[in-house]
Amino acid sequence: MYLAKIYVTYKPSILDPKGETVKDALHRLDYQAVSDVVMGKYFEIKIANDNESDVRKMVEAFSQQLLINVNMEVFRYELIALSTAV
Amino acid sequence: MYLAKIYVTYKPSILDPKGETVKDALHRLDYQAVSDVVMGKYFEIKIANDNESDVRKMVEAFSQQLLINVNMEVFRYELIALSTAV
Amino acid sequence: MKAAVISFPGSNCDYDMYYALKNWQITPTIVPASVTDLTAYDVIFLPGGFSYGDYLRTGAIAQFSPIMQALQTANAAGKLIIGICNGFQILTEAGLLPGTLQTNQNPGFICTTTALHIVNSTSAFSSAYQKTDINLPIAHGEGNYYIDDEQLSQLKANNQIIFTYNDNPNGSVANIAGVTNVAGNVFGMMPHPERAVETILNNTDGQAFFTSIINFLNQKTEAVKA
């Protein structure tokens, strides 16, 4: 069993209206030191398979296929091996 | 300058409808090994302040105040020191 | 009688509420969320829409608008404060109402007309209804009311649940569609009574909602006079 933590964000040149809106809100709350906000998605996905290279292939495949839109988003991920007892 | 990476997820006791929908979609795409999906939010926030403890206080304060709904969400974060030249 | 309809950046049902209120003997004013004083108004409405795009969480950013302090003051004075749809979401985020509104159980925006049951017919928001079941429009993507068991039993014990769904469209706990605070002066609901006050729009089940509020306010003024 593996836990994949997947982070999805827009490509840098794409407008991120959510990030901009949160930044403005933080400024209004007087956190002036905040200079940049990116708002993305975060997935924690458990996969019942103990072969790390299989799991990597799977995570990369379904992230490309479903979790992100390759035209505008990028993702990175980490794998954590879980004891199968979990 | 610090970069805060902030992860927001539902409390475990709360049903996550978006995560469930993603799980169903992955199953339909035949990723049967996927046993659990949590879908949350991910922020990358740059903060123009070089005092780590100040930055920690700030991140904790605004996350509680704005980024999460304390009734149903939790957050964790990491700080990365950026060279101020950036 | 004067009503404030608060317009947050991104509110889009503010004029719908304004026009609905004009049908009663009440003078509505659209008040921007940048205003800091609401003492002139007898009743305050927070309309539907997408304040700040609902980009972070519904109602999350709006709760820090300048007007919110004035809203707290109005609440302390026991004034009626009513949030519809996004207004309900803002009131829960601001802690003026219990619970939270979450993504619909089947994610996606739904716009339809839905049947409601009036659970508490003595509130300031429901007393004029002559029937126990009504139909009102809904239009939301995040109307799934969540509250933990302990607070739910308090809601029930205090008769704070005013409306429930007959055919729960969004997965709300205990089918809850509309609730008040403990004192009974702050109310929020996801359905849109302001969309159901004219025969030409094929639904008048929202009329008694407004009549209830007017009756309540009139009784209050008479009580003060007496």
Add this chain to the structure above:
Amino acid sequence: MTPTYHEPTPAEIKTAKLYLPWGLTTQEYDLITTKLKRLPNYTETGLFAAMWSEHCSYKKSKPVLRRFWSQNERVLQGPGEGAGILDIGDNQAVVFKAESHNHPSAVEPYEGAATGVGGILRDIFSMGAQPIALLDSLRFGEINDAHTKYLINEIVAGIAGYGNAIGIPTVGGDTAFDDTYAGNPLVNVMAVGLLDQAAMKVGQAKGADNAIIYVGAKTGRDGIHGATFASAAFSDEAHVDRSAVQVGDPFTEKLVMDATIEIATKYPELVIGIQDMGAAGLVSSSAEMAAKAKMGVNLNLDLVPQRETNMTPYELMLSESQERMLLVIKKGAEQKIIAVFARYGLDAVVIGRVTADERYRLTFQAKTVADLDVQFLTHAPNYQLPSVKPTRLIQANPHQYQPVITDFKTTLLSLLAQPTIASKASLYQHFDSMVRTNTVVGPGSDAAVLRIRDTKKALAMTTDVNGRYLYLDPFNGAQMAVAEAARNIIAAGAEPIGITDCLNFGNPDKPEVYYELTQAGAGITAFAKAINTPVISGNVSLYNEYNDEAIYPTPMIGMVGLHTDVAHITTQSFKNAGDLIYLVGQTTDAFNGSEIQKLETGQITGALFGFDAQQEVTNQQGVLAAIRGGVVNSAHDLAEGGLAVALAEATFGTALGFTVNFNGTDAQLFSETQGRFIISVDPANQATFESYFSADLTQIGTVTATRQLVFNTKLSTTEIDQKTAYQTWKDALKWRLK
């Protein structure tokens, strides 16, 4: 100051033919160098490539568009502006236009559809009008695979995501499925606005020294034409992250919309012109405004609000960042206007001035980076493309397909479950159709109807086209698209007053496709004239092909109708048991191109059945007169699936049934002959109702309180449980999309 960017020199552009991947031909490039008497620099070449693209110049479709009939007594603004405008009395006007977002939606369905909604709304409020409604016309492949389901769900979610958030109701549209659209879905969006004639604005830059003000979102590198970064010149690292896809921001657009309408109504004398930044962003909006006013402009690009660093003049001019507008404001009034936008928290910046000399001049980092003749820049050479009648039309078999009905009930239920006929509620329930509280008839009836507050008037609106008909006969198919739209408007009780369109076709360089385009254009005009509905706006989407196969010719017709009295608003549902059911129009063997042909054979073949324009007009006028006479309880137009489907639909959502005696064959119950309606009438009004018609009216049955659909034909009697029929129709699409 030396530029912080390096670009190919004019000579390099010429020798390496760098303009080719941008879409300029060598002849066009040579024409430019001849006219300029020098080589255009990099920025200038980019400006020409954008302005001379089909999207901006209509250089290939113009001969078709020029022949559209677009003038009558109501027209205040015809084609050529953000949107067309029609007079509806009381100093009010209705403003409408449609826009396609097919290609962006195929690449990124959610954002492609969302930004389509954002774009068409800017066209409406740039005229000074308040948008009041959206409609969407969608075409997908048959729902057989996961990708089509994904496209449907994301496109619908994108329309909902933008329209709901900005608070303009999506009240109608049409959706059809056919394999021709599998690799190239169609996403057409129509917006309707209401205008106080005093606030009417057009996109013109009049008056030397007047200010050019940039409003709204900052400019980024988004949407810069895909081909540009595929070219060799752009293969360096920095551009890898670029995307031709844009993200919509309905929150910002709501603020831009409210602020723009506020200044147009509050300061009509200070606002000279407004234009949205759509395709080819800053260059097309500024150049067109100058050209229409026969003026020039001087823009200082350093002043353009920028979201990214180190943007070049080329990028600033061609960016398609969303939620931006360009305003021409009277000299001296700049601060007053900027203050309004500031109140909404929006950037508004003077970036240049109108000039008298008809030059298009750009400066950047204190250097002139473009200096061109405005008229030349905005007038691409026009093309007269070759046109050839496709062999499938020449060889078409005139014989009408004869359906074989062995089991009438199964056939009807199968048709009701066809995605094109089945209820679209599982799609349109995601759209807020009620916000702004004017929607009297929402999605699900023939046309949507919105009342106009504080008047007795209402507006009806619809979108229609059947690409299969055009595939078999582009001229008559196009007439039928206009006729169906008009029947929908009339069934709602309104008088059709005008048309917008989206001409969705394949590659016009193919003579067969160009033939389809010209024939369809001629068909639209022919019937539009017959019913006095001028074409006042529209949009062209060409190159809709997949694997070199063109889609069916699909000119979407958006139509608006006017109710002079809300009392005339009529819906398609039967109202009372005992009401008489009438069929207006003759039924013939009209089966080539029909749903029943597709159902039974899996194909569309043969010559299309005929279209009798005169009879269509007579029938439409009779129905409208009867509705205005107050003797009609329901009216429904006949379209796909014919009489049997229309009768069933009229009972859906009610607890009623009917008994019908049809004096034809079983098959003819599914015929798609044009010009027909079913009407229900209170028996007390029978004589008055019949007096509105001289011929072509048949009383075919009665509405019943029992929920049974009873069909008696010359050959058979069939009873179908109404609840079964309703459930089949209601759930078919929902199940297919699971």
